[in-house]
Amino acid sequence: MEQRTQADRDAITIEIAYAFVSACFAAALTFGAVYGPALAFSLPPAAGRALAVAGKIVAGAVFLLRITHILWRFARRPENDGR
Numbered sequence: 001m002e003q004r005t006q007a008d009r010d011a012i013t014i015e016i017a018y019a020f021v022s023a024c025f026a027a028a029l030t031f032g033a034v035y036g037p038a039l040a041f042s043l044p045p046a047a048g049r050a051l052a053v054a055g056k057i058v059a060g061a062v063f064l065l066r067i068t069h070i071l072w073r074f075a076r077r078p079e080n081d082g083r
Contacts, residue, residue, distance in 0.1 A: 015074045023066035031059040 004012075034055035038048040 012074075015071065019067045019070035019074075022070065023063045026066045027059040027063040030062045031055040034058055 032055075035051050037043070038051040043051075
């Protein structure tokens, strides 16, 4: 197995940072979409708590799926892509 160059290590670092930031953004949007009705309408407290829990679960799943998708796509990239 050959050594990775500094450019390869930098590309991996940037891709991980991009995956993390975009996953956080997607999870925040998802949580807002699920929990938003509790803020917009006067719902009973139990419904608000249920929406908060559901929003956290769905946002966590979106976070993990987004990171997995981005990093798998990066890992499957051809080594010699013409650059």
